[in-house]
Amino acid sequence: MVTGGCLCGKNTYQLTGKPVDCSYCHCTVCRRLTGSAFGAYGSVSSKDFTWQTGSEYLSCYRPTELTRRYFCQQCGCFLLTEHSDEPGQVFVSLGSLADATDVVIEYHQYVASKAEWYRIDSALTGYPQGYTE
Ligand SMILES: [Zn+2]
Numbered sequence: 001m002v003t004g005g006c007l008c009g010k011n012t013y014q015l016t017g018k019p020v021d022c023s024y025c026h027c028t029v030c031r032r033l034t035g036s037a038f039g040a041y042g043s044v045s046s047k048d049f050t051w052q053t054g055s056e057y058l059s060c061y062r063p064t065e066l067t068r069r070y071f072c073q074q075c076g077c078f079l080l081t082e083h084s085d086e087p088g089q090v091f092v093s094l095g096s097l098a099d100a101t102d103v104v105i106e107y108h109q110y111v112a113s114k115a116e117w118y119r120i121d122s123a124l125t126g127y128p129q130g131y132t133e
């Protein structure tokens with residue numbers, strides 16, 4: 001059982017499976033979402049993800065019809081993404097995990113749009129655009 005949550009502790013969740021297909025995303029959207037050099041995400045089957053507390057503190061940002069991004073209203077932590085064109089999966093913001101010992105980052109993606117000030121110093125493969133299997 002893996003748990004996670006936001007900075008202020010109002011929103012918590014639990015996972016019954018470990019995140020897979022974990023990556024760093026350097027796309028412009030993820031840089032702005034996180035206010036940082038990249039986002040770090042893992043995929044989890046939606047049936048393995050459960051919100052534990054905090055629904056009244058959860059905000060949903062819908063930049064497109066297909067995408068829902070969940071944030072804490074109080075502390076602003078970006079916790080989860082759902083894409084309706086990828087049903088059955090959710091994408092957990094890895095920094096929100098309380099115990100991430102099972103997480104293995106596999107690659108960088110969208111490195112073509114990475115922050116100019118960030119130098120990728122890593123042996124992982126960097127894909128210019130999104131990674132597709
Ligand atoms: Zn919070």
Ligand SMILES: [Zn+2]
Pocket residue numbers: 025026027028029030031039110
């Ligand atoms: Zn991205």
